[in-house]
Amino acid sequence: MKNYSVETQCVQAGYEPKSGEPRVAPIVQSTTYKYDDADQVAALFDLSAVGHMYSRISNPTVEVLEKKLTVLEGGVGALGVASGQSANFFAIFTLCSAGDNFICLSNLYGGTHTLFTSTLKRMGIEATILPCTIEPKEIAKHVNSKTKLLFAETLGNPGVEVLDIEAFAKAAHDNKLAFVVDNTFATPYLCRPIEHGADIVTHSATKYLDGHATSLGGVIVDSGNFDWNNGNFDCLTQPDLAYHGLSYTETFGNQAFIVKARASLLRDLGSTMSPNNAFLINLGTETLALRMQRHSDNALEVAKFLQSLDEVAWVNYPKLEDSKDYKLAEKYLPKGASGVISFGVKGGVDKAKLFINSVKLASLVVHVGDLRTHVLHPASMTHRQLSEEQQIKAGIAPEMIRLSVGIENPKDICDDLYQALKAQA
Numbered sequence: 001m002k003n004y005s006v007e008t009q010c011v012q013a014g015y016e017p018k019s020g021e022p023r024v025a026p027i028v029q030s031t032t033y034k035y036d037d038a039d040q041v042a043a044l045f046d047l048s049a050v051g052h053m054y055s056r057i058s059n060p061t062v063e064v065l066e067k068k069l070t071v072l073e074g075g076v077g078a079l080g081v082a083s084g085q086s087a088n089f090f091a092i093f094t095l096c097s098a099g100d101n102f103i104c105l106s107n108l109y110g111g112t113h114t115l116f117t118s119t120l121k122r123m124g125i126e127a128t129i130l131p132c133t134i135e136p137k138e139i140a141k142h143v144n145s146k147t148k149l150l151f152a153e154t155l156g157n158p159g160v161e162v163l164d165i166e167a168f169a170k171a172a173h174d175n176k177l178a179f180v181v182d183n184t185f186a187t188p189y190l191c192r193p194i195e196h197g198a199d200i201v202t203h204s205a206t207k208y209l210d211g212h213a214t215s216l217g218g219v220i221v222d223s224g225n226f227d228w229n230n231g232n233f234d235c236l237t238q239p240d241l242a243y244h245g246l247s248y249t250e251t252f253g254n255q256a257f258i259v260k261a262r263a264s265l266l267r268d269l270g271s272t273m274s275p276n277n278a279f280l281i282n283l284g285t286e287t288l289a290l291r292m293q294r295h296s297d298n299a300l301e302v303a304k305f306l307q308s309l310d311e312v313a314w315v316n317y318p319k320l321e322d323s324k325d326y327k328l329a330e331k332y333l334p335k336g337a338s339g340v341i342s343f344g345v346k347g348g349v350d351k352a353k354l355f356i357n358s359v360k361l362a363s364l365v366v367h368v369g370d371l372r373t374h375v376l377h378p379a380s381m382t383h384r385q386l387s388e389e390q391q392i393k394a395g396i397a398p399e400m401i402r403l404s405v406g407i408e409n410p411k412d413i414c415d416d417l418y419q420a421l422k423a424q425a
């Protein structure tokens, strides 16, 4: 599948039935797997054989999605987990322990922000949050002997800032850090961060991969490219006592990271993706290429329309020619910049809420990436737990609306937004 184009990979990668097997990857609704020989099971426990043993750790339906995302992102292995939150948590916790720290750019999804600054902090892992406008070469000033990785989103949520992946990958690698990129908004149809130097890619599969707002899920993809033997990652090179002292790098080579994430973290934490969710997310991913192109084309049309209205103070969409990120978008997102737009309503918070309460076709939901159009007010919703100062640092203005443009007819979407912007209190 590696040599096929992305449209074909979306449809077919991950599952190649043998003669007489179901054409559609089936839902394997079984927690457990039968073996004939005690030594076979012992070998699975030792990680010296490959196979399913218990669905907390792996499952054939989840495996189909993992294989699909491995191909789509161009990695060497993937792990499906219960949600995007779990994916980001696993990516960090596979590499960081209490006393370690990592660096991330400020324009994060609100849930990622609280995970990093609250829950990980309680576990003794510090996040150094730097402005997303920082020059990549400045990263070095914030690195110490306990810094393990750099984390950023391809397209920020909700500001849709475009990440200069190559520049930040270089900054990470110059400082012996792994570069973890959350590719939820772009998806591998629009951008493959590994091709630009990312080491680990994470997804909230709940968004565009599913695409129909049916299922929570997360995926982590390992590029297999990072040199874990650079002296900074004892957690992968030194013996793991939970596995008879094996070293992940010695035993699994360039799959060390993703094997540890599964064998150690998923085993112990159990944030497992359900086979039903994997089935639905896989079904969604089959049409990803069609949907992402339509989301992106619609979003550009809607963004231009919003720009032409007096009621709108500003519009953020990287494919608008006057966007500060236009050049980066042309480089990293040549086919389109996904379906998310943020814009400011003239009249501040009150007008923003009136607008949200007045939409008819679009719905107010706490979600993006669905094939239906959605609106949300980040300051009072997704980013509510952040202080005013943190909101400003994360690029959340009080008048900001996050618009997730669906795949409906763009004229219908524009008409709905127009009538909602004209609404009177």
Ligand SMILES: Cc1ncc(COP(=O)(O)O)c(C=O)c1O
Residues within 6 Å of the ligand: 083, 084, 085, 086, 088, 109, 111, 112, 153, 157, 182, 184, 185, 203, 204, 205, 206, 207, 216, 217, 218
């Ligand atoms: C960029 C990004 N990463 C991670 C998440 C968390 O994903 P989930 O809701 O699947 O836990 C989200 C959710 O909105 C997101 O937008």
